[in-house]
Amino acid sequence: MAAPSCPAGQRWILHLDMDAFFASVEVLDNPALAGKPVIVGGGERGVVSAASYPARAFGVRSGMPSAQARKLCPHGIFLHGSHSRYGEVSRLAMAALAQFSPIMEQASVDEAYLDMTGMEPFLGPPEAMGRAVKDAVRRATGGLACSVGLAPVKFLAKIASDWNKPDGLFVLHPTMVDDFLIALPVGKIPGVGGKSEARLRQLGIRTVGDLRRLSPAFFVREFGKWGQALWDRAHGIDPRGLTSHWDAKSEGAEVTLDHDTADRELLARHLYQQCHRVGRRLRKDGRTARTITLKLKDRDFKSITRSRTVELPVASTDGLFEVAKSLLDKEKLSRPLRLIGVSASGFFALPRQLPLFDDAEARREERRQTLDKTLDDIEARFGRGAVQRGRAVGTHDRESIQKSRRENPGGLEKDCSEE
Numbered sequence: 258m259a260a261p262s263c264p265a266g267q268r269w270i271l272h273l274d275m276d277a278f279f280a281s282v283e284v285l286d287n288p289a290l291a292g293k294p295v296i297v298g299g300g301e302r303g304v305v306s307a308a309s310y311p312a313r314a315f316g317v318r319s320g321m322p323s324a325q326a327r328k329l330c331p332h333g334i335f336l337h338g339s340h341s342r343y344g345e346v347s348r349l350a351m352a353a354l355a356q357f358s359p360i361m362e363q364a365s366v367d368e369a370y371l372d373m374t375g376m377e378p379f380l381g382p383p384e385a386m387g388r389a390v391k392d393a394v395r396r397a398t399g400g401l402a403c404s405v406g407l408a409p410v411k412f413l414a415k416i417a418s419d420w421n422k423p424d425g426l427f428v429l430h431p432t433m434v435d436d437f438l439i440a441l442p443v444g445k446i447p448g449v450g451g452k453s454e455a456r457l458r459q460l461g462i463r464t465v466g467d468l469r470r471l472s473p474a475f476f477v478r479e480f481g482k483w484g485q486a487l488w489d490r491a492h493g494i495d496p497r498g499l500t501s502h503w504d505a506k507s508e509g510a511e512v513t514l515d516h517d518t519a520d521r522e523l524l525a526r527h528l529y530q531q532c533h534r535v536g537r538r539l540r541k542d543g544r545t546a547r548t549i550t551l552k553l554k555d556r557d558f559k560s561i562t563r564s565r566t567v568e569l570p571v572a573s574t575d576g577l578f579e580v581a582k583s584l585l586d587k588e589k590l591s592r593p594l595r596l597i598g599v600s601a602s603g604f605f606a607l608p609r610q611l612p613l614f615d616d617a618e619a620r621r622e623e624r625r626q627t628l629d630k631t632l633d634d635i636e637a638r639f640g641r642g643a644v645q646r647g648r649a650v651g652t653h654d655r656e657s658i659q660k661s662r663r664e665n666p667g668g669l670e671k672d673c674s675e676e
């Protein structure tokens with residue numbers, strides 16, 4: 258199909274997805290693995306977090322239990338993977354992408370959307386934009402391939418990037434959208450999982466063309482709120498914009514104390530509360546952070562910051578607190594403090610459902626985050642303080658906590674996120 262010329266003001270969303278990302282990084286770092294079935298996430302009880310294309314030829318897929326992958330591909334090269342290395346390569350790729358548009362949404366460690374609207378005068382038609390982005394990512398990462406899709410809306414861009422994988426480039430021009438959608442199997446619509454696909458199949462619906470014959474009321478009846486979005490998508494409608502919360506450089510929270518103090522136990526409790534506030538924001542966005550910074554201000558308004566970067570990205574309150582507390586423990590505190598705060602930076606995204614690291618530390622962080630999220634939900638419903646956290650209570654007895662709550666409700670809290 259000849260590419261039609263684009264009307265002025267055409268909205269273009271680009272979606273980029275790295276090809277077999279973790280496995281490709283392993284091959285990049287060890288070229289002897291090229292062309293071999295490389296499987297990342299091979300722990301005994303773990304799941305596959307990435308499989309190279311030669312491994313996929315044996316039916317290995319990400320998300321599959323590692324044990325099953327071993328049966329399918331017994332001579333596969335199973336690797337534990339290196340969190341920090343993938344994060345490093347991801348940051349290189351994302352930095353290269355950010356050069357192309359100020360509006361960018363990082364959707365996961367190896368996926369991002371860019372709003373390329375209005376970029377034609379600088380980069381040429383969408384095909385040229387896609388090639389430029391692919392080249393830039395390849396150069397920035399030292400040779401990794403990715404697949405890119407461009408379309409007028411977000412969900413179509415995502416489908417397009419998957420269309421010619423690996424190393425793909427597919428542009429869905431507005432004039433092609435209708436024909437493309439009508440022939441599209443419903444399972445290709447992001448959000449249509451195995452369950453809804455099976456239900457639709459029962460109803461004799463296989464393609465988006467079939468879907469279109471049904472009324473919006475049917476969709477809502479069948480699928481609730483998601484039904485309306487599904488109907489919209491069947492008609493090429495996707496009003497979602499890009500959320501560029503990944504632009505934030507740091508998330509921080511601090512408290513100016515009611516009374517200056519050098520009492521380490523009290524300071525630790527305040528610090529824990531601030532870690533909880535920062536953690537809640539990270540967890541809400543599905544972010545994890547590798548760099549934790551402690552901020553202290555003494556009664557003479559002298560500020561210091563101390564940072565530590567950890568191997569395993571954290572988002573749990575306890576995970577943040579452990580690092581922040583170790584920094585606090587190292588400080589002499591020769592003068593009482595008037596302010597204590599914490600911030601997190603060096604954000605990293607991991608698909609939550611794929612525990613990358615099959616080690617005890619990662620599993621503990623995962624458990625902590627799961628527990629925190631439950632508490633976050635309770636707080637969201639019943640307000641802050643609905644749950645008293647173990648660590649915040651410290652060694653004080655109930656009476657003294659209640660007393661300190663009355664007398665020292667926490668001082669003046671401030672968010673200090675940096676965009």
Ligand SMILES: [Mg+2]
Nearest residue numbers: 274275277367
């Ligand atoms: Mg990918």
